[in-house]
Amino acid sequence: MTNRIPLPDLLAGLFVLGFGLVGFWQAGAIPVSPLYAQVGPKAVPYVVASGMTLLGALLVLSALRGGWSAQVAEVAEAGPPNLRALGLLGAGLLANLVLIGPAGFSIAASAQFVLVAAAFGSRSMARDVLIALPLTLLVWFLFVQGLGVNIGAGLLEGLVLQLLGQEAP
Amino acid sequence: MEAINGLALGFSHALTLTNLAWALLGCFLGTAVGVLPGIGPALTIALLLPITFQVSATGAFILFCGVFYGAMYGGSTTSILLNAPGESGSIITALEGAKMARNGRAGPALATAAIGSFVAGVVGTLGIAFLGPVIVDFALVLGPAEYFALMVLCFVTVSAVLGGSALRGLVSLFFGLTLGLIGIDLQTGQPRMTFGLPELFDGVNVVLVAVALFAVAEALHMAWRHHGGEPQVLPVGKLMLSRSDLKRSFWPWIRGAGLGFPFGVLPAGGTEMPTMLSYYAERKLASPEHAKEFGTTGAIEGVAGPEAANNAAAAGILVPMLTLGLPTSATAAIMLSAFQSYGIQPGPLLFETQAELVWTLIASLFVANVMLVVLNLPLVGLWVKILKIPTPQLYAGILVFATIGTYGISNSIVDLILLYAIGIIGMFMRRFDFPVAPVVIGMILGPMAEQALRQALTISEGNWMVFVTRPGSLIILLVALAALLGPRIYGVWARRRVA
Numbered sequence: 001m002t003n004r005i006p007l008p009d010l011l012a013g014l015f016v017l018g019f020g021l022v023g024f025w026q027a028g029a030i031p032v033s034p035l036y037a038q039v040g041p042k043a044v045p046y047v048v049a050s051g052m053t054l055l056g057a058l059l060v061l062s063a064l065r066g067g068w069s070a071q072v073a074e075v076a077e078a079g080p081p082n083l084r085a086l087g088l089l090g091a092g093l094l095a096n097l098v099l100i101g102p103a104g105f106s107i108a109a110s111a112q113f114v115l116v117a118a119a120f121g122s123r124s125m126a127r128d129v130l131i132a133l134p135l136t137l138l139v140w141f142l143f144v145q146g147l148g149v150n151i152g153a154g155l156l157e158g159l160v161l162q163l164l165g166q167e168a169p
Numbered sequence: 170m171e172a173i174n175g176l177a178l179g180f181s182h183a184l185t186l187t188n189l190a191w192a193l194l195g196c197f198l199g200t201a202v203g204v205l206p207g208i209g210p211a212l213t214i215a216l217l218l219p220i221t222f223q224v225s226a227t228g229a230f231i232l233f234c235g236v237f238y239g240a241m242y243g244g245s246t247t248s249i250l251l252n253a254p255g256e257s258g259s260i261i262t263a264l265e266g267a268k269m270a271r272n273g274r275a276g277p278a279l280a281t282a283a284i285g286s287f288v289a290g291v292v293g294t295l296g297i298a299f300l301g302p303v304i305v306d307f308a309l310v311l312g313p314a315e316y317f318a319l320m321v322l323c324f325v326t327v328s329a330v331l332g333g334s335a336l337r338g339l340v341s342l343f344f345g346l347t348l349g350l351i352g353i354d355l356q357t358g359q360p361r362m363t364f365g366l367p368e369l370f371d372g373v374n375v376v377l378v379a380v381a382l383f384a385v386a387e388a389l390h391m392a393w394r395h396h397g398g399e400p401q402v403l404p405v406g407k408l409m410l411s412r413s414d415l416k417r418s419f420w421p422w423i424r425g426a427g428l429g430f431p432f433g434v435l436p437a438g439g440t441e442m443p444t445m446l447s448y449y450a451e452r453k454l455a456s457p458e459h460a461k462e463f464g465t466t467g468a469i470e471g472v473a474g475p476e477a478a479n480n481a482a483a484a485g486i487l488v489p490m491l492t493l494g495l496p497t498s499a500t501a502a503i504m505l506s507a508f509q510s511y512g513i514q515p516g517p518l519l520f521e522t523q524a525e526l527v528w529t530l531i532a533s534l535f536v537a538n539v540m541l542v543v544l545n546l547p548l549v550g551l552w553v554k555i556l557k558i559p560t561p562q563l564y565a566g567i568l569v570f571a572t573i574g575t576y577g578i579s580n581s582i583v584d585l586i587l588l589y590a591i592g593i594i595g596m597f598m599r600r601f602d603f604p605v606a607p608v609v610i611g612m613i614l615g616p617m618a619e620q621a622l623r624q625a626l627t628i629s630e631g632n633w634m635v636f637v638t639r640p641g642s643l644i645i646l647l648v649a650l651a652a653l654l655g656p657r658i659y660g661v662w663a664r665r666r667v668a
Contacts, residue, residue, distance in 0.1 A: 039627075
């Protein structure tokens, strides 16, 4: 074994360390309670932030000593990251995020469905659209009508409700 | 006998048509998600939580327990036919089961797994019924100090004892604890860790975190590692167990169940350890001619024992959850949050105040076991079809449900952003081998531990010594310390001896 410091492990350790420090900052920002309490609202956040910071420091130390992820079989055997798949999946999540407000659930979730399927190597976009639209509309109706969970109606849902002769919720 | 009376009461409610229907639906859904790689019971129950607004508590929990048990039956199908264990408890099943399947013995492997799950499920559920009231009697004398100590023990075992590395397990746990702190402090009304964002004042929803870690992170990680190709599903063949298969399976079932249940009950939870122990035990106990099949053509004992151990341990996890309110697995943690959304606090009082609910639930677990054997053996063809859903559409579908589970709660874009952010963190957690379950457990149990801590200190008027002067809490804390440091000290000692 060489003494090279694995950069990914070091970054992971630094991230945890940073997370702990942000925790400290936020624990410090908790207003002091005017109510009397044996243990105030700040105590446990400080304990948790200290723990996280300490663990982050230990991870950094472990990374400086050669890291851990090289010993994980799944990491060692894996090929290079598939950036195309990851990018398409990220685009799918982003599309959902942007569209769900203005266009409603079914359109947003269908766009996401098609992009995610493409990320995992689906070749027929037309077929995915034909699966996605009925599926998302069906679960929208199931959740909205059956469980009373409102998932954001939009253009498509309104249209279908109109066809069924119902008022949009 | 309290258990007998309780079970009589429970069965009288569980066998009504509505409750049977809930159990059947739960078992069906559970088996389906157990079979599908990439989704498990924790995620499914999290997505089903909205039904708690509409359905009575009894119906909802019968459904959840059906999903919980069903997922374990379904998980063995995937392990055997795909050689892809869906959760840590079925890794061992995949070991021998997939080898049997490759040698044309998938049918007997599936059958012994299903019947073993049934035997273990019945043993485990009997264990819940008879052990539950005993633990309740004991738990009623515990004060907040002891409860706090128990939760610390729970934290240590789920993060530091199970899994590959204590350090990384603890990081996951503290990540969960931090998430649990976000929101308004219940005791003083102060907002905490919110960055001043009003959207965070109500805290981070546990469903959101579960969906982020189990669905979004999983999909991202799979995409990262995606290199095309569909996994191959091995043919099932004949399901019947021959007389010799039955003879070889019987004692492994019993031993596996006996081994698994205590592990589930202890806050040392987890299904890896009992399944592993059962595997080694069966390997040792097998006759020389059968022992040769281990690791080569696949030995049926190596499926029967670990599968039974897995199910019995999972049943055992319900004991601390129902009697003490302590979740030791991610699924149990989500179920606990379901109890909370009904305003019910699991714990020793549950058996008194909600006796009908508890015993109906336990009786339904028996019902679910019977249903699951029927669902899994004759209907195995259906589950094989589900296994053949191609990966692209499977993950695309999972993410649609992830959106519903998150956006449906709040209709808030902030929650979706949070979902994806935690999902990305979860992806890196998978990459760097951080366990995910401690996050969910820390998030649910953390606020409860803080409350117990504050109560204990209020009673003791601020004297922190209360945790070491009360014998109960001292003993539990010492056990936690031993669990945390024991393996390390042993490691150093073992190395010294070698040197």
